[in-house]
Amino acid sequence: MINAKITGIGGYVPEKIYDNAYMESIVDTSDEWIVRRTGVKERRISADDEYTTDMATKAAKKALENAGLGAEDIDLIILATVTPDYFTPSCACVVQRNIGAVNAAAFDYNAACSGFVTGLIIAKQFIQTGMYKNILIVCADTLSKATDYTDRATCVLFGDAAGAAVVSASEEEGIMTTDMGADGTGALSITSLAYRNDDEEIEKRVAHRKDTIWMAGQAVMKFAVKAMADASNKVVREAGLTWDDISLVVPHQANYRIVDSAIKRMGITEDKVYLTLEKYGNTSASCIPVALSEAVEKGRIKKGDNIVLVGFGGGLTWGAALIRW
Numbered sequence: 160m161i162n163a164k165i166t167g168i169g170g171y172v173p174e175k176i177y178d179n180a181y182m183e184s185i186v187d188t189s190d191e192w193i194v195r196r197t198g199v200k201e202r203r204i205s206a207d208d209e210y211t212t213d214m215a216t217k218a219a220k221k222a223l224e225n226a227g228l229g230a231e232d233i234d235l236i237i238l239a240t241v242t243p244d245y246f247t248p249s250c251a252c253v254v255q256r257n258i259g260a261v262n263a264a265a266f267d268y269n270a271a272c273s274g275f276v277t278g279l280i281i282a283k284q285f286i287q288t289g290m291y292k293n294i295l296i297v298c299a300d301t302l303s304k305a306t307d308y309t310d311r312a313t314c315v316l317f318g319d320a321a322g323a324a325v326v327s328a329s330e331e332e333g334i335m336t337t338d339m340g341a342d343g344t345g346a347l348s349i350t351s352l353a354y355r356n357d358d359e360e361i362e363k364r365v366a367h368r369k370d371t372i373w374m375a376g377q378a379v380m381k382f383a384v385k386a387m388a389d390a391s392n393k394v395v396r397e398a399g400l401t402w403d404d405i406s407l408v409v410p411h412q413a414n415y416r417i418v419d420s421a422i423k424r425m426g427i428t429e430d431k432v433y434l435t436l437e438k439y440g441n442t443s444a445s446c447i448p449v450a451l452s453e454a455v456e457k458g459r460i461k462k463g464d465n466i467v468l469v470g471f472g473g474g475l476t477w478g479a480a481l482i483r484w
């Protein structure tokens with residue numbers, strides 16, 4: 160069996176920062192409330208003329224460089240976003256052009272915040288069948304452009320970022336056990352409207368704007384804790400390992416309380432968890448690759464380490480992967 164392994168990783172965050180003092184100046188909130196209820200202190204915000212594919216291209220270039228590959232070595236680009244520049248072309252095709260990946264097929268997919276782990280699972284299938292050797296996964300979102308900055312329940316959570324990884328055929332073990340799933344009964348718990356002209360959905364939004372994200376925070380939170388814990392426990396168990404064998408967990412960074420409750424269900428403590436939540440907030444699918452990239456740079460991850468990546472998001476969806484670095 161051919162193994163699929165992450166051979167390169169890269170992250171990008173824009174320079175502009177909205178800190179909690181700024182959030183206090185635009186909505187009825189406080190630094191104390193935001194930190195206690197979410198754990199977020201700052202978020203990065205894309206420039207007015209900086210779009211999803213611009214950030215995606217930067218992260219993609221970093222991942223390629225980190226893998227020591229040229230763009231022409233890539234066979235497939237898959238890109239996860241919920242804030243695409245266009246419905247067509249796909250953002251993946253724009254990135255393919257921007258980096259000059261002339262040999263790559265390209266498509267977008269939508270698993271919301273579960274996008275990175277879903278991408279690893281997609282990439283693993285193409286590699287294990289022998290169809291492709293090098294796949295570039297890119298996760299990018301300009302959530303700030305879809306955020307209603309009059310809605311205090313959502314605007315304090317989101318930020319912008321992009322993360323990318325190269326997954327290659329390898330003799331070494333890489334992406335080991337995985338789990339992904341969906342619960343469509345919760346489909347309307349987080350919504351962002353496309354062509355659907357739905358009065359009920361529009362009325363839910365504070366400013367009655369059609370183009371912003373709405374969510375039922377508490378319902379998502381309840382789902383997230385169970386989904387993250389169950390999926391993580393499953394991938395560890397199915398690998399024949401225990402939590403003692405796992406060096407680090409890199410979770411989706413939506414809310415500190417979600418992470419805290421989920422890790423209690425896994426029976427682990429925070430020293431085994433890598434968090435970027437405080438400085439970037441929830442950046443959708445890019446949370447995990449951005450955090451992973453930073454953890455590698457900071458020496459928190461070493462060759463041979465077993466790492467659990469776990470995410471959840473709109474759909475509702477979830478995904479977990481146990482990877483060997």
Ligand code: COA
Nearest residue numbers: 187188189192272311312315376377379380413414471472
């Ligand atoms: N500042 C101050 N008060 C706020 C606030 C803010 N930024 N946002 C909401 N509140 C208020 C609410 O209006 C409510 O007031 P009320 O009691 O007078 O009606 C009160 O705080 C409690 O609201 P509630 O929604 O019960 O708070 P919560 O503890 O569930 O926290 C979220 C809200 C959104 C932070 C939390 O539900 C969450 O993080 N959910 C998961 C969201 C998520 O992960 N989404 C992305 C999925 S990938």
